[in-house]
Amino acid sequence: MEESNDCAYLREFATTNQCELMFALNLHVEGVGLLQEEVRAVRQVTDTVESLLQHIVNKIRKSVKNLKENAAENSDSDLKVPISLTNGFTENIRGKTVLKNLINSNIGAIRFQIFDQSYFVVINAPLVKEIKLPLILYAHFTVQASKLFCLFTDHSSSQFSWFKSKDKENWTQVATTSKYKIKHDDIDHYLKLVCVPCNSVLTGPSAEAISENKVELIGDLPTCPFEERHKFTSQPSNNNCFRVVSYNVLSNRYTDSADSFPYCPPKFLAIDYRKQLITKELLGYKADVICLQEVDSSVFTTYYKDIFKNAGYMSFYHKKGNKSSEGLACFFNKTRFKKVDDHQIIYSNEIKKKLYTHLWNFVKVNPDLRDLFMRQLTSLHVTVLKLKLAKKSHTLIFGNTHLFYRPEHELVRILQINMATTYLQSLNQNYSQNNSVKVILCGDFNSIPTSAVYDYVANGKLHKNHPVFQNTKNHPILFHNFQFESACGTPTYTNYTENFKNCLDYIFIEKNKLKVNKVVPFPTEEELGNYIGCPNEVYPSDHLALVADLKLAT
Incomplete structure (x- = not known):
């Protein structure tokens, strides 16, 4: 600086x-x-x-x-x-x-x-505290700072300049925007981004970031294992069924540190590489509704949104907690569905509301739990859709969530999932007055099949004496009225990394209202065993996509 x-x-x-x-x-x-x-x-x-x-x-x-x-x-x-x-x-x-x-x-x-x-x-002059460029830069893709943390700064007022150089000494300016579409002529050059932070009154000192590597050409994409899964989705679902996908696509922000997925070469961790595989995989499933977790805001805005729009989907996106650089997305087939509503709730913002009095009375008397819970940005993305072309009116409420990740804090996840089911119950009652309503809850629950979270969702209750409440006081009895089952069951793996391999992701459906018509098989243990872990050259995320055809119960 x-x-x-x-x-x-x-x-x-x-x-x-x-x-x-x-x-x-x-x-x-x-x-x-x-x-x-x-x-x-x-x-x-x-x-x-x-x-x-x-x-x-x-x-x-x-x-x-x-x-x-x-x-x-x-x-x-x-x-x-x-x-x-x-x-x-x-x-x-x-x-x-x-x-x-x-x-x-x-x-x-x-x-x-x-x-x-x-x-x-x-x-209090504007200040760039941190600025960083992606490790890998591919020609013909748009680049921006992978990290840009500023104080007292208005991003729209700030000044940005891009430069290229073969030797990091002699630089040629190529753009004056915050984002830059890398040109073919930039191959074999380093890039530099200079930011002059500004607000409405002041201008701060400039800061710059220089790429560690030169721009390269991405090359042809490989044949991937998910193409075998596409054989089960070669045709769209029919009028009585609809196909749902839930997939944690691995945010770019979690691949940036040196110890993130060390077994995966950086060029395959690069979001410009992975987003192409993710798009190819998702479009090949010919899904009617797609619920994604860990979607980077910039990638959704500049890439996914337009590609899926051109493929006939309408999309909605919410940043985690309305402020994180990653969040939740829902895409649905406009031919088959009509949007009724789309919104997000943030658990820590909602818990003091009357609907969750039973939880807040518990949380507020356990200070450590309260402080941890209130710091989380974890959200529930809700998309309400009306099924077109059906003989009777069907309203589908999709919940999409990504629960707190730390293994030792299952109680936080329990509180979050109880808030999700409580909120979905409230919505269900509102829409059920004039329609046949089905609730589907998708996401990365960060919970294995033997967990309290899975037990609660699948069985509808969690007693106040459950071990998860150990070392706390004023325990609540938690329950919901849905008859949920996991549409894809409990596969051996939905998350496959070097240090952790298990099932964390689910599509929960109301088994009294929906039936599972087909589940697209997961990669076998033998197929996954060819790699130390995911992501890698042919698996773009550390998670696997869940794909299920659901049928309206008659």
Whole structure:
């Protein structure tokens, strides 16, 4: 990052109750040389100006001491550091002034002076905290920052520039947008993205990210095992049946760290590669309704939405918690279904409502559980559809969810799934007044077939003495009135990685209203055993798609 030579940046970080003064120091130390350093002085917002200035003095003395040691300069005398914060150009700001009060004041021009260097202090200027490009870049695909975390910034006001280079030294500008469609001419070049963060008032220091690898051509896609599954879906379902798919497609945000799926080469982890396999797989199932989890917002907007629209689907998408970069999506065949409603509820936002009094009375008296539950962004995506061309009116309520993932916190998942069934029951009652209503609950439940979650959904209740409530008080009795069964049963694997292989995903249907006409077979253990785990070159996700033909019960 580059800071302006004559500006120092004072920012408040509300989430940590800290503030930071950042400035570029160029100090000539007699007998030693030049000290060039970006100084970042962090204090609590409740600390004082004199505390901040003393902290800066200590940091500079330490840096100078290290510089002298490296230069074999023997001097034990403490460096005198003239330093001050002034109101305008003359009046010193009182040392006892609390930093938060300084930040919130309307003092106007604040100057920071250290040695003979003077800086204009900019308060809460836009800042790029993190910027990163995808590890793999493919020609003919659109690229954007894989990570871009900013403070005090309006994305739409900020400035973006793309550059390419063969040697990371000589750069040629190729675009001035936040997203860039990589051209064929960019092959064998590195890319650089420069962001100048802005808001309606201020402009912050620029930040840049340079790709680790050069742009390459993706090449032809391989023949994949899911093409064998397509043999069972060569024809669309008929009027009395409809085909449902549930699939966790693995968000790009969970493939970005060094320890994520180390057995999979980066070029096959790249979202521009995987999204093509995912699309090819899904379209080959000729499904009527598709419920997806871990869908990247940017990929849905720039890729899935248009491709499925051209294939005859209408689609809806909701970010997890309305804020995460990944979320839940539903696609449905416009020829067979008409949209009635589509919305999302966020469990942690809803739990205090009257509908969930039985849960909140339990959660609020268990502080650790309450704090953990309320931090989650986990959501339920609901799509209500009307079946066309049927002899009688049929309303289908699809619930799509992705429950909390940590294995040790099954109680959080229990609360989430109880909220899901409670909410779906309420919707069911509303729509049942004039229609025949069927409820289908899809998703990644992060729960194996022997779990309390599966037990609850399949059997309709969970007693207050269940072991999952251990070490808590005021236990509720949880129940629902649906007669649910898993349409695909309990396959050996719906999640297959190097370190975990089991069944986590389900399509739950009301067995008194719907019948399973056909389940598309899963890859065999022998077929999966050819690989350390998924994803890989031919399996685009760590999960497997669930595909079932459902028939209306007469």
